[in-house]
Amino acid sequence: MTEPEQLPTYYPNVAAFVEGYLVQIYQRQVTDTTDAVWCPEWWKHTEAVIRMEALWRAWEHYRRNPRTGLSIWFLDHADRHMAKLFDANGPFKYCGVRKGHQELLSPLILTQPPKGMFQDIEGAGTAYKSAVEFVENYLSLLYQRQVSDTTDSVWCPSWWEHTEAVARLDATWRAWERYRQVAETGLSEWFNEHADPHMAVLLDPRGPFRYCSVRQGHKSLLGPLPTTIAQPEMFADLDDRDKYVVDRDASQRRGGPDRTVAGGSD
Known part of the structure; x- marks a missing residue:
């Protein structure tokens, strides 16, 4: 080749x-x-x-x-x-x-996650073995922000305590590993389409780190969004991915139209 x-x-x-x-x-x-x-x-x-x-x-x-x-x-x-x-x-x-x-900004403060929380990827051709290694050795050095004495941006040193942060930063890492291989435009696209939007959400004072701070550390004050259990008959199981048929009786019980959709038939 x-x-x-x-x-x-x-x-x-x-x-x-x-x-x-x-x-x-x-x-x-x-x-x-x-x-x-x-x-x-x-x-x-x-x-x-x-x-x-x-x-x-x-x-x-x-x-x-x-x-x-x-x-x-x-x-x-x-x-x-x-x-x-x-x-x-x-x-x-x-x-x-x-x-x-x-010289007043420094890398984002980080604490170490529990050992074994993240599985390293060995032999996959990646520059970093895990999201943790990527955040510690690249992302935290890249996004140096004032997160100690301001309410404009927030950061949780124990980011791994937040489900959303783990999902977003893992996705950001995996996207970086992909785009770094596109020499001409890859890194620019990674910034604009992935890293910047995700970091904007994480640094947002109203986001997942709302009650955390660099000085006070992690605060477990946010939980899953409240919800009630939906009635099983409201949702049809998707047995065939090419067809989604609204159950006639369930639709009538909900007061909805008596019809089938997306490829279904009476």
Whole structure:
């Protein structure tokens, strides 16, 4: 099996791309406002470096499409990444054009889950063996946020105590393992379509970490959504995946229409 052909890039590296192109395109007022922030030493931020690298690779890919390439790059990649970088609560939160880089953010605080809670995946060709390893060694370093002295973003060091967080972060890890293999646009797509939406939910003060904090740790104050037991006759078993027939008698008991749907017949 031959290796895919490596096409020549217009810019030799991500720094040349940022200096020669990106900062010329995205001219914003970042000096006397808190609406948009920027760090002149962006390369000191892990998240900024990885996002910029993803943007550069995506640009090199889409520039070869002379019709819609650049528009797709702007709308599906650049605008979304730059919105995260310009965000006053993002990775440049304490930096500024006047005051320069400030080393005030640190990786998300984590506690160790009980041994055996997560099963390592051996020999599967993954960069990380489990979601825990991925969160500890990649995601927590990537999403450095102020979660100690603010109510804008929350974080639970014992994220593994939350069913939703476990499901979301495991899904985020598995998606990363897939997209990292797409050299041109994979990492950018992973950020925009997977990591950013999931992290927005987890960091949301109204989300699953609502009562937790870095200072006070995990609080078990949330439980499953309340529900009552549904009547069995309300739902038909799906024996045949090509047909779903509403039970006539059950429908009438519910006061619903006397009909069959989706491929059923009287």
